[in-house]
Structure formats: structure tokens, C-alpha cells
Amino acid sequence: xxxxxxxxxxxxxxxxxxxxxxxxxxxxxxxxxxxxxxxxxxxxxxxxxxxxxxxxxxxxxxxxxxxxxxxxxxxxxxxxxxxxxxxxxxxxxxxxxxxxxxxxxxxxxxxxxxxxxxxxxxxxxxxxxxxxxxxxxxxxxxxxxxxxxxxxxxxxxxxxxxxxxxxxxxxxxxxxxxxxxxxxxxxxxxxxxxxxxxxxxxxxxxxxxxxxxxxxxxxxxxxxxxxxxxxxxxxxxxxxxxxxxxxxxxxxxxxxxxxxxxxxxxxxxxxxxxxxxxxxxxxxxxxxxxxxxxxxxxxxxxxxxxxxxxxxxxxxxxxxxxxxxxxxxxxxxxxxxxxxxxxxxxxxxxxxxxxxx
Amino acid sequence: xxxxxxxxxxxxxxxxxxxxxxxxxxxxxxxxxxxxxxxxxxxxxxxxxxxxxxxxxxxxxxxxxxxxxxxxxxxxxxxxxxxxxxxxxxxxxxxxxxxxxxxxxxxxxxxxxxxxxxxxxxxxxxxxxxxxxxxxxxxxxxxxxxxxxx
Numbered sequence: 001x002x003x004x005x006x007x008x009x010x011x012x013x014x015x016x017x018x019x020x021x022x023x024x025x026x027x028x029x030x031x032x033x034x035x036x037x038x039x040x041x042x043x044x045x046x047x048x049x050x051x052x053x054x055x056x057x058x059x060x061x062x063x064x065x066x067x068x069x070x071x072x073x074x075x076x077x078x079x080x081x082x083x084x085x086x087x088x089x090x091x092x093x094x095x096x097x098x099x100x101x102x103x104x105x106x107x108x109x110x111x112x113x114x115x116x117x118x119x120x121x122x123x124x125x126x127x128x129x130x131x132x133x134x135x136x137x138x139x140x141x142x143x144x145x146x147x148x149x150x151x152x153x154x155x156x157x158x159x160x161x162x163x164x165x166x167x168x169x170x171x172x173x174x175x176x177x178x179x180x181x182x183x184x185x186x187x188x189x190x191x192x193x194x195x196x197x198x199x200x201x202x203x204x205x206x207x208x209x210x211x212x213x214x215x216x217x218x219x220x221x222x223x224x225x226x227x228x229x230x231x232x233x234x235x236x237x238x239x240x241x242x243x244x245x246x247x248x249x250x251x252x253x254x255x256x257x258x259x260x261x262x263x264x265x266x267x268x269x270x271x272x273x274x275x276x277x278x279x280x281x282x283x284x285x286x287x288x289x290x291x292x293x294x295x296x297x298x299x300x301x302x303x304x305x306x307x308x309x310x311x312x313x314x315x316x317x318x319x320x321x322x323x324x325x326x327x328x329x330x331x332x333x334x335x336x337x338x339x340x341x342x343x344x345x346x347x348x349x350x351x352x353x354x355x356x357x
Numbered sequence: 358x359x360x361x362x363x364x365x366x367x368x369x370x371x372x373x374x375x376x377x378x379x380x381x382x383x384x385x386x387x388x389x390x391x392x393x394x395x396x397x398x399x400x401x402x403x404x405x406x407x408x409x410x411x412x413x414x415x416x417x418x419x420x421x422x423x424x425x426x427x428x429x430x431x432x433x434x435x436x437x438x439x440x441x442x443x444x445x446x447x448x449x450x451x452x453x454x455x456x457x458x459x460x461x462x463x464x465x466x467x468x469x470x471x472x473x474x475x476x477x478x479x480x481x482x483x484x485x486x487x488x489x490x491x492x493x494x495x496x497x498x499x500x501x502x503x504x505x506x507x
Binding site (some may be wrong): 088118143144163164202203222223225241242243244245246 | 378380496498
């Protein structure tokens with residue numbers, strides 16, 4: 001476990017490059033900073049300044065080394081590294097509200113963009129005209145799309161939205177890929193087909209995540225609950241309501257274990273073993289040991305002088321993060337056996353967590 | 358100032374009703390939900406069987422009902438039971454509930470806070486403390502995020 005503070009501004013989003021030596025972050029502004037790891041420190045090497053609105057999503061494609069960013073200015077840019085400089089290419093996403101989240105597909109030939117315009121824009125590169133095209137998924141989304149995640153087969157896309165629904169869409173684009181084979185979620189998959197629509201989420205769906213095999217879909221919603229839909233068991237949904245504050249981000253660390261974090265400022269581990277078997281395992285954070293040892297007379301007087309009190313009060317939280325965690329990201333290990341994951345939060349800090357299976 | 362001589366009836370039109378993209382909640386049937394049985398609960402309170410009255414009061418919550426009278430009746434029944442309890446028994450009563458019932462109890466408690474009367478707030482605060490100990494912040498968040506409540 002290690003913490004690195006990138007300053008005082010909240011970190012809205014982050015993404016890692018393939019070998020995890022560089023991190024792209026946005027400090028709640030319209031700029032993306034890319035930092036390079038040097039020993040224990042991080043030094044800024046690039047600044048990506050093309051957006052005019054607050055950046056809401058960053059994703060870094062590991063194999064093709066392209067970064068896609070989206071912001072509240074209704075635009076998305078794909079950045080490619082040319083001669084040591086990141087050059088942006090505008091993507092015509094054709095949305096009339098802010099973009100909220102963006103994710104590269106597993107094969108990196110397309111990406112999905114969620115927006116406040118009640119639609120998902122699936123963008124792919126068209127070689128003839130040398131530009132990025134987009135296709136829209138509109139029905140039956142009724143409100144802002146808050147989160148997206150791709151199925152390993154590069155076709156299915158899960159979307160959580162503010163209309164309290166969690167859905168799985170097909171994003172099959174005839175021009176760039178082959179027809180997909182059947183999956184436990186369904187076999188007929190024209191573009192925009194809805195393979196799962198769950199409407200009892202109970203709150204805004206902040207984050208969705210497919211399991212490593214793609215047979216299960218988990219999501220966290222604003223009513224402090226975590227739910228899992230299991231395709232192999234008739235798409236049955238199991239929901240676990242927690243006593244914590246709402247969770248904002250989650251990821252699968254193995255086929256059965258899930259880590260989620262949010263407004264409680266520390267990650268929690270959950271375990272899903274089958275329908276009806278979703279349970280809380282433990283907090284991933286180790287609480288700070290409060291040093292309530294004997295205070296010397298000198299300490300007493302110092303406290304009295306500085307804070308007008310002799311009590312040694314801890315004003316910080318017991319967790320590593322001092323404010324809500326906004327995003328979790330896999331750092332090391334394949335999706336089926338994650339060894340390390342990173343978290344960024346509103347306190348401007350990035351923490352690397354170890355996970356023991 | 359010149360008086361507007363044109364008709365101003367258009368100002369009474371609710372333009373959002375005609376918006377085709379307006380967000381509508383899913384409508385669920387509310388047929389069976391009439392709220393807890395007031396007579397049964399009253400009998401049990403008179404007999405002194407508080408736990409049974411408590412459990413019956415938390416049955417059949419009028420969650421999907423659009424009838425405010427049904428909701429008021431249910432709230433009144435639950436409030437009667439909550440105030441009839443002795444302070445020392447509250448913790449035991451809350452511990453006997455499962456997760457969903459604790460969330461439901463929280464909803465009734467907050468509903469009770471909305472219309473304070475005489476001593477109700479003090480009792481409700483005691484219930485709130487015990488329910489919070491079991492349900493945590495999550496149960497309060499669910500009171501706030503519930504689209505259909507008691």
C-alpha cells in the first residue's frame with residue numbers, strides 16, 4: 001500500500017499506460033497531466049490541453065498506446081504520441097450534452113462514450129476518410145449514462161445510468177468486425193440490441209463491471225447497494241444493501257471477488273459465489289494506529305499553546321484516503337487475478353493497494 | 358403601468374406535461390397494499406404484546422400507493438406502536454428485524470420527523486439511534502434515494 005499526493009485538487013479520473021510507468025490524471029479541470037514514475041517520485045512530462053470543459057473521463061489503450069479523453073464540453077479527443085508529443089484528433093460524437101465516461105473496447109478498435117444526452121456514442125475509426133465515426137445508442141435510455149464497461153468479447157457493453165436502470169447493449173458494427181458468437185447473455189446481437197435491462201437498481205448506477213469471464217455483471221448504485229446479475233443462472237440479480245455510504249467505483253479482482261470504493265473513502269471487498277450469495281468480506285484498508293501513548297508535559301503545554309486544548313484529537317479520517325474515492329483501476333495482474341489496483345480520490349491522492357487472494 | 362389586456366390563461370399551462378421526453382417513473386400496481394391493520398395493532402397494544410404489534414405494524418407498507426390517506430393511516434399506526442414502547446425495549450425490537458425491515462423502520466421514522474407533535478420527536482430520536490446502530494448510514498441513504506416511500 002502506498003500513497004502519492006498529486007496536490008490539493010480532487011482527481012476526477014486516471015488511466016495507466018501499458019507498463020504502468022506513466023499515469024494520466026485530471027485534477028478536476030480541463031487539462032490532463034501525464035506523470036512519469038522516477039524512483040519513488042512522479043514527475044510531470046506532458047500536459048494535454050485541448051478541452052475547454054472539465055475532463056470527465058480518460059482511458060489509455062495499452063496495446064495501441066492511444067489515449068481517449070472526454071469532457072463536459074461535449075467533445076472527445078483521441079491522442080496519439082508522435083515524436084514525443086501527444087497530438088489530439090477530434091472525434092465527432094454528436095452529443096448535445098456533456099460526456100460523462102469513456103472506455104476503450106478490449107481490442108481497442110472502438111470506444112464507447114456515455115453522455116448526459118441520454119445516449120451512448122460508440123466510435124470507431126474509418127480508414128477511407130481518416131476520421132472517427134460514431135453510432136448512437138438511444139433507446140431505451142432515459143437519463144444520463146453514468147458508467148460503462150465492455151464485455152471481453154468486444155461487442156457487449158454494460159451501461160449504468162441515472163434513470164435507475166442497468167443495461168447491456170450490443171455494439172456490433174458490421175463494417176469493422178465479424179459477427180459475434182452466442183454468449184450466455186443472448187445470441188441475436190444487432191447494434192443497439194438490449195440484452196439485459198434491470199430496472200430495480202434503487203438508485204443511480206455509479207459503476208458497472210463485467211466479471212473476467214463476462215458471465216456476470218456487477219454494479220454499485222446510489223442506494224448503498226451492490227448487485228450482481230448472473231447470465232448463466234437466467235440473468236438472476238442478487239442485491240446486497242450495505243450500511244455504508246454509497247460506492248462510486250468497483251472492479252472485479254477475480255472471478256468471484258469484487259472490490260468497491262466510494263464515499264466512505266476506503267475500498268471494501270465483496271464476494272459473489274452464486275445467486276443469493278453476495279456478501280461483504282472486509283475493508284481493504286488497514287486503519288491508522290492512533291498513538292494515544294503517554295504525552296509528556298512538554299506536549300501538553302505545546303497543545304495548549306497551539307490548539308487551546310490538551311486533548312490529542314485526530315481530525316483526519318482513519319483511512320488512507322481523506323476524501324471520497326472516485327475511481328479504481330487495475331494496476332497489476334490479469335483481470336482474473338488482480339494483484340494490485342489503484343484508487344484516486346477527491347483528496348488529490350493516488351493510492352496503490354495490494355490484493356491477496 | 359399599462360394593464361395587460363390579453364388573456365393570461367396560458368400562464369396556467371404546465372408545459373412539462375407536454376414534453377414527450379419527460380421522465381416518468383415506472384407505475385406499479387398498488388392493489389394489495391392497504392397499510393398495516395390498525396385494529397389488530399390496537400388490540401395487541403392493549404394486551405401489552407408490543408413486539409407482535411411492532412412486527413404487524415411493519416407489514417404491508419403502502420409503498421406503491423398513490424393515495425395519501427392510506428399513507429397517513431399507516432404512518433399513524435406505526436407511530437402509535439413506536440410511542441407505546443418502553444425505552445429499554447427499543448434495542449431488542451430493532452435487533453429482531455431483518456435488513457429490509459430496518460430500512461422500512463427508518464423510512465417511517467423520517468416520515469414521523471416531518472410532522473413533530475408533543476413527545477414524538479424524542480421517542481423517534483431514540484428509535485433512530487437504535488435503528489442507525491443496526492442499519493448504518495446505508496439505511497439513511499436508502500430513505501433519501503427511495504423513489505417510492507411510505
